[in-house]
Amino acid sequence: MTTPSGTLPGILRPTFRLLPGLALAVGLGLLGLWLAELPWLARWQLSALTCAIVLGLLVGNLLGAHLPARLAPGLHVSQRQLLRAGVVLYGLRLSFQDIAAIGAAGLLVDVVVVVSTLMLGTWAGRRWFGLDRHTAMLTAAGSAICGAAAVLAVERVLRADPSKVAIAVATVVLFGTFNIFLYPMLYPHLGLDPAAFGLYAGATVHEVAQVVAVGSAVSPETADAAVIVKLTRVLLLVPVLLVLGWQEAREGGERAMVIPWFALGFLAVVALNSVIQLPGPWRAALLTLDTLLLATAMAALGVETRIAKLRALGPRPLLLAGVLFLWLSVGGYLLVRAVT
Numbered sequence: 434m435t436t437p438s439g440t441l442p443g444i445l446r447p448t449f450r451l452l453p454g455l456a457l458a459v460g461l462g463l464l465g466l467w468l469a470e471l472p473w474l475a476r477w478q479l480s481a482l483t484c485a486i487v488l489g490l491l492v493g494n495l496l497g498a499h500l501p502a503r504l505a506p507g508l509h510v511s512q513r514q515l516l517r518a519g520v521v522l523y524g525l526r527l528s529f530q531d532i533a534a535i536g537a538a539g540l541l542v543d544v545v546v547v548v549s550t551l552m553l554g555t556w557a558g559r560r561w562f563g564l565d566r567h568t569a570m571l572t573a574a575g576s577a578i579c580g581a582a583a584v585l586a587v588e589r590v591l592r593a594d595p596s597k598v599a600i601a602v603a604t605v606v607l608f609g610t611f612n613i614f615l616y617p618m619l620y621p622h623l624g625l626d627p628a629a630f631g632l633y634a635g636a637t638v639h640e641v642a643q644v645v646a647v648g649s650a651v652s653p654e655t656a657d658a659a660v661i662v663k664l665t666r667v668l669l670l671v672p673v674l675l676v677l678g679w680q681e682a683r684e685g686g687e688r689a690m691v692i693p694w695f696a697l698g699f700l701a702v703v704a705l706n707s708v709i710q711l712p713g714p715w716r717a718a719l720l721t722l723d724t725l726l727l728a729t730a731m732a733a734l735g736v737e738t739r740i741a742k743l744r745a746l747g748p749r750p751l752l753l754a755g756v757l758f759l760w761l762s763v764g765g766y767l768l769v770r771a772v773t
Contacts, residue, residue, distance in 0.1 A: 454507020461732035489735020519726030524702030596742030604754030609639035635662025
């Protein structure tokens with residue numbers, strides 16, 4: 434018996450093609466969430482996103498020659514559609530009330546830090562270290578805004594090679610983890626009160642989890658202030674993506690601007706979160722789903738990244754990230770002292 438064209442099996446066939454790759458990426462993402470909760474890893478503040486991309490790299494490089502081609506469609510969807518959904522849901526972590534709470538000084542510090550770090554990273558990456566534009570911008574975005582999540586979001590606009598994404602994420606993990614130990618040791622010698630130190634940490638530390646670790650080492654109040662400042666930095670991802678979309682259209686000779694609609698979705702969720710109080714269990718479930726979506730995208734990128742490509746990039750992205758780390762630590766401190 435033949436199946437008429439357009440019947441249910443025919444409609445579902447493209448979806449079935451995605452299942453193998455999606456299953457692998459989601460499985461690695463779930464494993465990343467589990468690993469991040471283990472006490473001996475939690476002490477290092479390694480996020481689920483970091484664990485997921487490491488798992489993906491291991492699978493892709495140890496089993497790459499044996500992985501079936503049918504995984505590709507699902508891995509590509511994980512890197513694109515699931516990533517965009519994850520960025521949109523990330524808005525549940527912030528509200529406009531949070532932004533108002535940090536005041537004009539905190540907002541000014543965030544804006545100056547993000548803009549200056551992006552400009553320095555893009556310029557120095559190309560002029561000093563001879564990096565290609567995508568590698569320089571991904572590394573700068575990870576340092577300037579919100580670590581791995583920013584790298585993933587910017588990659589969606591630039592359509593960069595997965596190896597460049599992986600090296601940018603690696604720099605964020607390295608220097609952000611170093612901050613966890615450095616900032617609490619510096620705190621007694623900086624001449625900042627707990628609130629000002631929270632502003633400093635939130636404006637200059639790479640990942641949200643790392644900001645929590647740094648602030649908590651001083652006091653709960655410092656941690657709260659630091660996280661609010663950090664999440665306000667995250668909101669600046671929206672104008673950055675819009676500017677990048679415009680640049681990509683201009684440099685690519687396209688008439689229409691590349692609009693990252695998922696960034697506008699992120700902004701809409703922030704607005705919704707500002708006016709609607711979700712029940713605690715719902716919010717917790719959505720935040721877990723968000724982390725899983727981003728971890729799944731990370732895992733998919735890792736599977737398609739080869740160590741040989743990372744080696745080909747050499748130490749230059751790491752050197753650029755080191756320059757940005759010094760700028761954030763020293764320049765950010767001077768800026769906070771100036772406004773407080």
